[in-house]
Amino acid sequence: MRHLRALCAIADTGSLHKAARQLGVSQPSLTTQLRRIENFLGAALFSRERTGCRPTPLGRSVLSRARPLVAEMGALVVEAKAAAAGEGGPLLRIGSTASRALAGWLRRLRDRLTGTDISLHMDVSANALLRMVAAGQLDVAFVHEVEGCPLLVPDGLCARVLVDREPQFVSLARDHPAAAAPVVDLADLAHDRWMVDPTVDGEWDGLRRVLGAAGIDPPVLHGDYHTAASLIAVGEVVAPCQPTSMPREDMAVRPLRGDPLAVRLLLFSRPGPSGELYESVYADLTAAYREAALRAAAYRQWLLRHKSPLLAQAEPAPLPAA
Structure with missing residues (x-):
C-alpha cells in the first residue's frame, strides 16, 4: 500500500517534490522508491518533464487499479479506528486548508455538538482533502480554490459556497x-x-x-x-x-x-442523511468567517467599500444538536 500511495501522490501533484511533502518523506527517498517500483515492473510509470511528472500509458493503467485500492484501505483504517475509539458514538471529521476562521468555527461546533468527537485534519492541498472526503476519511472539507485553477473534485461530492470571490x-x-x-x-x-x-x-x-x-x-x-x-x-x-x-x-x-488575485471558499461533503447537521456546520463556518473578516481592519474596510453582504449577516440562531 505504501508504494501505491506514493504512485497516487506523484500523479495527483504532478511533482516529486510536492508528492514527497504530501507524504511526509524526503524527495530523494521518494525518487528512490519510484525507481525501485519501476525497476520491479520493468518499465517507466512516469515521464520526467521540465513541468513535472506525467504518467506513461503503463502508469495510467497501474493508477487505475491503485486508486480504488488506496481509497478502500483508507476507508477501512478510518472506520476501524472510529469503531475502536467511539464504538459508534457521534463523530465529525473536519478537513481544512489554512484559514483564520478555523478557531471560531471549532469553538462554535464544540458548543453546539456537545458529546460529539470533533477532529481536525489540516493539509496545504485542497485536492488531497477532497479525495479524503470522497474516500470516507473526512466528513467535510473547508478549502479554497484559486481563481483560474479549478480543483479536481471527485465525483459525488456536494459543495456549498462560503465566499464566491475572496480577494487576496x-x-x-x-x-x-x-x-x-x-x-x-x-x-x-x-x-x-x-x-x-x-x-x-x-x-x-x-x-x-x-x-x-x-x-x-x-x-x-x-x-x-x-x-x-x-x-x-x-x-x-x-x-x-x-x-x-x-x-x-x-x-x-x-x-x-x-x-x-482571488480565491473561492467552499465547504465539501458527501451526500447523505445528515442534512441538518451539515446545515449547522455551514452556518457555524459562515459566522466564524465573518468574525475573522471583521477583526482584520484592512479587510473590513474593503468589505465596506464593496458593500459586501457579509457585513449584513447576523450570527445564526442555534440549531438543534445532532
Whole structure:
C-alpha cells in the first residue's frame, strides 16, 4: 500500500517534490522508491518533464487499479479506528486548508455538538482533502480554490459556497514604500522578490497568471508561508496573503488595486442523511468567517467599500444538536 500511495501522490501533484511533502518523506527517498517500483515492473510509470511528472500509458493503467485500492484501505483504517475509539458514538471529521476562521468555527461546533468527537485534519492541498472526503476519511472539507485553477473534485461530492470571490491581499514590510498607501498597485512591487508556496494547489499558477497579465516578471522564491513571514518583515520578499491576515508591527497587509488575485471558499461533503447537521456546520463556518473578516481592519474596510453582504449577516440562531 505504501508504494501505491506514493504512485497516487506523484500523479495527483504532478511533482516529486510536492508528492514527497504530501507524504511526509524526503524527495530523494521518494525518487528512490519510484525507481525501485519501476525497476520491479520493468518499465517507466512516469515521464520526467521540465513541468513535472506525467504518467506513461503503463502508469495510467497501474493508477487505475491503485486508486480504488488506496481509497478502500483508507476507508477501512478510518472506520476501524472510529469503531475502536467511539464504538459508534457521534463523530465529525473536519478537513481544512489554512484559514483564520478555523478557531471560531471549532469553538462554535464544540458548543453546539456537545458529546460529539470533533477532529481536525489540516493539509496545504485542497485536492488531497477532497479525495479524503470522497474516500470516507473526512466528513467535510473547508478549502479554497484559486481563481483560474479549478480543483479536481471527485465525483459525488456536494459543495456549498462560503465566499464566491475572496480577494487576496499582499503582505510586505512595514517600511516598504508601497505600504504608505491604503491600496497597493502591482506595478509598485515589480522589483520586489515574491515568495509563494508551490505545494498549495493552484497558488503558484494563479500568481504567475496575475503577474504575467500585469506585465511583471519579478524574481520568485518558493517556500512555506511561515518562513515567508520572517523574510517579509526584513524586506526580503513580499507575498500574497489571505485578507483576514492580521498586520504586525514589522509587517503591513494591503489590498491590491483591482483585486486581480482571488480565491473561492467552499465547504465539501458527501451526500447523505445528515442534512441538518451539515446545515449547522455551514452556518457555524459562515459566522466564524465573518468574525475573522471583521477583526482584520484592512479587510473590513474593503468589505465596506464593496458593500459586501457579509457585513449584513447576523450570527445564526442555534440549531438543534445532532
